[in-house]
Amino acid sequence: MRGGSVLVKMSWVILFVVATLAVIGPWIVPYDPTVGDLGAALTGPGRAHWLGTDYLGRDTLSRLIDGARVSTIAGLQATAIAVVLGGGIGMAIGLLGGWVDRIVMRIVEGISAIPAIVLAIALIAALGSGLSRSMLAVGIAFAMGIARLARGLTLAERERLYVDGARVIGAGRFRLLRRHISPNIAAPMGVEATLVFAHAVTIEAALSFLGLGTQPPAASWGVMLSSAQRAIREAPFQAIPPGLALVLTVLALNIVGDALVRRRRGTALDNPTGYLEPVGMQAAPSHHADTDSVAAAGSEPDPASAPLLDARGVTVRYGDTVAVDRADVTVGHGEVVALVGESGSGKTSVAMAFADLLTPPASANADQVRLGGGEPLELVGADRKTRAAWRSRVGVVFQEPSAALNPLQTVGRQLRDVIVAQRRLATSRDTESDTPSARRPVTEEISSLLTSVGLRRPDEVARLRPGQISGGMAQRVMIAMALAKSPILLIADEPTTALDVTVQSEIIKLLRRLCHEREFGVLLVTHDLGVASELADRVVVMLRGNVVESGPIGTVIAHPSHAYTTALVSAVPRNEPGRAILESPQGQEVVA
Numbered sequence: 001m002r003g004g005s006v007l008v009k010m011s012w013v014i015l016f017v018v019a020t021l022a023v024i025g026p027w028i029v030p031y032d033p034t035v036g037d038l039g040a041a042l043t044g045p046g047r048a049h050w051l052g053t054d055y056l057g058r059d060t061l062s063r064l065i066d067g068a069r070v071s072t073i074a075g076l077q078a079t080a081i082a083v084v085l086g087g088g089i090g091m092a093i094g095l096l097g098g099w100v101d102r103i104v105m106r107i108v109e110g111i112s113a114i115p116a117i118v119l120a121i122a123l124i125a126a127l128g129s130g131l132s133r134s135m136l137a138v139g140i141a142f143a144m145g146i147a148r149l150a151r152g153l154t155l156a157e158r159e160r161l162y163v164d165g166a167r168v169i170g171a172g173r174f175r176l177l178r179r180h181i182s183p184n185i186a187a188p189m190g191v192e193a194t195l196v197f198a199h200a201v202t203i204e205a206a207l208s209f210l211g212l213g214t215q216p217p218a219a220s221w222g223v224m225l226s227s228a229q230r231a232i233r234e235a236p237f238q239a240i241p242p243g244l245a246l247v248l249t250v251l252a253l254n255i256v257g258d259a260l261v262r263r264r265r266g267t268a269l270d271n272p273t274g275y276l277e278p279v280g281m282q283a284a285p286s287h288h289a290d291t292d293s294v295a296a297a298g299s300e301p302d303p304a305s306a307p308l309l310d311a312r313g314v315t316v317r318y319g320d321t322v323a324v325d326r327a328d329v330t331v332g333h334g335e336v337v338a339l340v341g342e343s344g345s346g347k348t349s350v351a352m353a354f355a356d357l358l359t360p361p362a363s364a365n366a367d368q369v370r371l372g373g374g375e376p377l378e379l380v381g382a383d384r385k386t387r388a389a390w391r392s393r394v395g396v397v398f399q400e401p402s403a404a405l406n407p408l409q410t411v412g413r414q415l416r417d418v419i420v421a422q423r424r425l426a427t428s429r430d431t432e433s434d435t436p437s438a439r440r441p442v443t444e445e446i447s448s449l450l451t452s453v454g455l456r457r458p459d460e461v462a463r464l465r466p467g468q469i470s471g472g473m474a475q476r477v478m479i480a481m482a483l484a485k486s487p488i489l490l491i492a493d494e495p496t497t498a499l500d501v502t503v504q505s506e507i508i509k510l511l512r513r514l515c516h517e518r519e520f521g522v523l524l525v526t527h528d529l530g531v532a533s534e535l536a537d538r539v540v541v542m543l544r545g546n547v548v549e550s551g552p553i554g555t556v557i558a559h560p561s562h563a564y565t566t567a568l569v570s571a572v573p574r575n576e577p578g579r580a581i582l583e584s585p586q587g588q589e590v591v592a
């Protein structure tokens with residue numbers, strides 16, 4: 001057994017003993033801890049008083065046991081105040097971002113610069129002394145540290161793909177916080193709370209020693225130390241029991257807190273990137289002499305012949321960096337369009353713009369981004385309602401299925417959320433919701449969706465958490481979640497990259513089958529021309545933020561018109577000299 005774990009176990013035992021004494025103390029104390037016998041003052045340890053008496057003749061053992069209760073209550077009070085206040089502030093500013101975050105953080109940092117005990121003494125001067133008031137002061141002092149931690153964790157958690165996934169289905173800020181962010185930051189916050197508890201117990205003792213905390217005759221370890229100090233020459237032993245109890249308890253709390261921190265190391269504790277609401281799509285500030293784009297923006301296309309997604313002049317910037325420069329992308333009804341290009345070419349930026357998921361520092365503008373397949377929607381300059389409607393028609397499958405699912409919720413629970421949100425949206429829009437799937441009980445709908453993505457024993461799968469399923473299963477679940485919205489456009493961002501080769505081909509077959517059966521359009525983001533050739537009807541090739549070539553996949557592979565496309569095609573591995581292994585969707589081999 002390692003020394004570390006022995007210490008941790010001993011610490012847990014100490015904390016258990018203190019907690020037990022705090023609960024059962026009033027029933028087991030041999031004497032009333034507040035009543036003294038002056039005739040027996042300052043007696044040493046003996047049969048009648050195992051740990052002796054203080055200068056007023058009060059039994060030290062009884063006061064020590066009662067002190068455990070006071071210290072525990074003090075620690076709990078201060079910790080609860082710090083966690084509720086600090087956690088609330090931190091999560092709120094982490095979620096809101098912007099100027100609220102900047103202003104509140106400056107205040108929090110300013111207060112954090114004052115040592116907790118000094119702040120507590122200042123607050124006690126204003127609020128008055130006493131255990132509860134001093135612990136309120138201590139709780140407020142520690143709330144600042146908790147607020148900073150909660151903010152950092154919230155910012156990190158908001159960057160997770162499963163939060164993006166929840167936002168895609170229309171989860172608002174409060175729901176994101178309650179259902180997704182707070183459960184996932186609870187563990188590190190809990191660890192921090194143990195350390196706050198340890199500090200609070202120490203500060204309570206210090207304040208009581210100074211006469212600002214627990215008031216005599218009530219016992220607390222700080223008050224006991226203060227009493228012992230009065231007779232330190234006559235009975236020096238009196239300082240040992242409360243001092244030892246305090247040191248052991250605080251040490252145990254710190255060791256347990258550290259052990260919990262070590263167990264959690266490796267989780268995203270520090271990712272303080274800025275995060276705000278999706279930026280939406282603005283109108284392009286000035287139109288280039290691009291007659292196609294201008295014409296497309298101005299005209300009202302015939303819905304029957306218009307593409308499902310018709311995007312013109314899409315520009316995405318990150319600060320001053322232009323990631324996508326006036327890209328044109330169209331996806332037809334039931335068509336699979338692959339966006340291909342090397343890493344950093346801007347594929348994901350375009351896809352996230354169409355999913356309405358770009359967040360600061362990104363900004364996006366376009367001449368037009370129009371979605372048909374029903375009443376046409378325009379994303380450029382859209383209001384919140386239109387953007388919500390847009391998102392309800394667009395399903396998104398992310399690259400890392402395991403990261404895109406909430407690790408703490410079962411598969412069924414996450415699917416249920418999407419189904420319920422979708423039904424609510426359909427009802428609020430008063431749209432056609434009387435479809436067979438809309439009438440079906442949610443559990444049946446979950447089973448049907450899981451079955452449709454090829455998962456056997458769907459009821460069992462629904463009860464599993466993401467950590468209990470393979471990457472391939474997780475990607476099927478992600479696709480089922482996207483299907484739950486009955487999307488007309490599916491955006492699949494590198495859906496097979498994180499999977500092994502056999503699973504990749506199963507997912508490609510699944511997407512192809514679903515696309516045929518359900519007739520939605522697919523925008524497939526991939527750096528792999530091989531994947532594109534297996535799945536796509538058309539390909540759009542991107543290079544450094546520009547669309548350099550587009551057309552039917554077979555034509556582009558067989559007769560690339562841009563040198564970069566030629567290089568991409570020749571980079572795909574061949575299985576025979578002189579023959580490419582690329583296959584057109586119709587199954588013909590294409591010689592590159």
Ligand SMILES: Nc1ncnc2c1ncn2[C@@H]1O[C@H](COP(=O)(O)OP(=O)(O)OP(=O)(O)O)[C@@H](O)[C@H]1O
Pocket residue numbers: 318321323341342343344345346347348349350361527
């Ligand atoms: N959040 C961000 N902040 C700043 N720059 C970004 C951000 N996201 C992307 N970029 C930049 O935008 C450009 C395009 O990135 P994008 O992720 O869209 O490319 P990609 O073709 O999808 O690449 P990959 O396949 O590696 O994801 C890159 O130069 C990238 O560094």
